[in-house]
Amino acid sequence: MGKKGSQEDQLRDIISNIEELNEGQTEFLQAVREVYNTLNPLLEEEPEWINKKILQRISEPERQIIFRVPWQDDDGEIHINRGYRVEFNSALGPYKGGLRFHPSVNLSIIKFLGFEQIFKNALTGKQIGGGKGGSDFNPKGRSDDEIMRFCQSFMTELYRHLGENRDIPAGDIGVGTREIGYLFGQYKRIANRYESGMITGKDPQWGGTLVRNEATGYGLAYFVREILNEQDDEIDGKTFVVSGSGNVAIYAIEKIEELGGTVIACSDSDGFVHDKDGIDIDLVKKIKQEERGRIKEYAEEKGVDFHDDKSIWTLECNIALPCATQNELQKEDAETLVKNGCKIVAEGANMPVTHDAYETLRDGDVLFGPGKAANAGGVAVSALEMHQNASMDSMTFEETDERLQEIMKTIHKTCSETAEEYGRKGDYASGANIAGFKKVSRAMIAQGLI
Structure with missing residues (x-):
């Protein structure tokens, strides 16, 4: 069997091993297969990445945090939800990714979202790693006070893992500026510091950026x-x-x-x-x-x-x-x-x-x-919010929108040129996967066995 065949066999074996380790995590395994099945041209160029087990290392989160979230509704009834934060990869920077509050949330969904976030964040060109979190809590139909109590309980456990140089969450489904405000307020109370860069998606009146909703x-x-x-x-x-x-x-x-x-x-x-x-x-x-x-x-x-x-x-x-x-x-x-x-x-x-x-x-x-390229505008503007918080400055709506357009143009160019370079012209999915994987992998190799 030739070199290419041997490499393809190794890739199949790697994916099979990941499937065994994560049995039943349907969404996560779908995301892994979607990325890894496009990497053959890259692995032909850099075959040592298989020996260094880069694929196995990237698909295994650096840290998985699962915790209970007890809270009380307006009628005094106690509820228990489950909270998650998967800190997937920090080779390019602190973990960055949203929090999702939705009854469908489970470990598989959070891991698939976090895995995608690694490469999405890499494509933005910003120094941010990949992570994701959330809870199976359903905010629909809940009062502001109930949502506040849930957010406070959620952050009481999660706060110890967060920080502007460690892990920076944001909003996602079920988590808007209201929820971000409650989460930040509880973090500020417990940590005893006003660290506006520890979360993004804030209201522009107190540290958020314009264009974030859009x-x-x-x-x-x-x-x-x-x-x-x-x-x-x-x-x-x-x-x-x-x-x-x-x-x-x-x-x-x-x-x-x-x-x-x-x-x-x-x-x-x-x-x-x-x-x-x-x-x-x-x-x-x-x-x-x-x-x-x-x-x-x-x-x-x-x-x-x-x-x-x-x-x-x-x-x-x-x-x-x-x-x-x-x-x-x-x-x-x-x-x-x-x-x-x-x-x-x-x-x-x-x-x-x-x-x-x-x-x-x-x-x-x-x-x-693909989503990791086409919908990267949200995390791109989150990175701009982090920049504004660090510099204690702000940008106008027009300035932020102009930066967003530049970032999306660059992401498209990266995907298009990478696809063409590896013989897959017009295949934006392969271009996005290869470009993102290459950037993260090279950073991991440069930083040693991490």
Whole structure:
């Protein structure tokens, strides 16, 4: 058997061993396979990385913290939730990654998110490592006081592991500026210091950065713009379908429409609305952000179609942006998108496209923007917030947005050039994985056996 075959066998053995060590952690193993199965060209160039067991070291978190979170509701009933923080890799800097409060949270999901965060953070060019955390606590329907008590209990355990040069959490699903405020307040009380750089996603009035709410959605639109620019094309005149109606989806829609695109559909867990004339983003903001309502209310007010019996991906569009949750776009959805002439799919959520769906899109000549590149705008602006906190300075909305555009342009260029360098032109997923893995691995080797 030739050298290439032997190396491929070794890679399969490595993945198999990781699967045995993490049995049952479906999302995490999916993320590992998605990255490692694209690395053969890199490992051919740097075969010693297999002997130095870089793949095994990167896939094993430096630290996994699991703890109980007891709290009391407004009726006096005691609840127990589980908290997590996975400090995955600090080769490039302190651990950086969000906190997710959602009933679906478990160790597998936190590990998959943390693993993705390693490479996403590397692609930003900022000196930040990868981590993730959260709890199976569901903030939906809870009062401000209940959420405050939960956040205080959560931080009472986690605070000892955090710090601006150690681990810097941020927001994610279920964790916005309200929750960040409660978490920071408890940290400040226990640590007895005002360390604004220990958490990001803060309100701009007390240390946060402008554009943070918009960053992931805006960044996704900017990444799609760069894909189109490389094809000598533009967003103006294109039709989009965007799943979700949270922050990422809302601000992706807002920026796409500002750049001349037309978003014809968005969704929530109840179903999706189809507005052929283009989504009225101000109405979506009113319903979802101000009133905390459901997307079907948009259909009722506008007199457009609402569907709860089929997939949003059945709609014809030029570009599809899954911005809701992991594994929402399945193989059959990808087949429909290909059949309907979709040309680009870019991930606004983390791993919303299954591996089978990705292969279907690739085989159908659909350009694919992986989440670790396409949705890196959020952590990029978090890094800018850290910079502002360290310098005790601030930037205007326009200045921060300009920096975000530059970062997304650089990420796209890195992915595109790396893919071409390794014989996979146009394969942004391979480009992102190889570029991120290479940067982290070289730092690990330079720092010894860590």
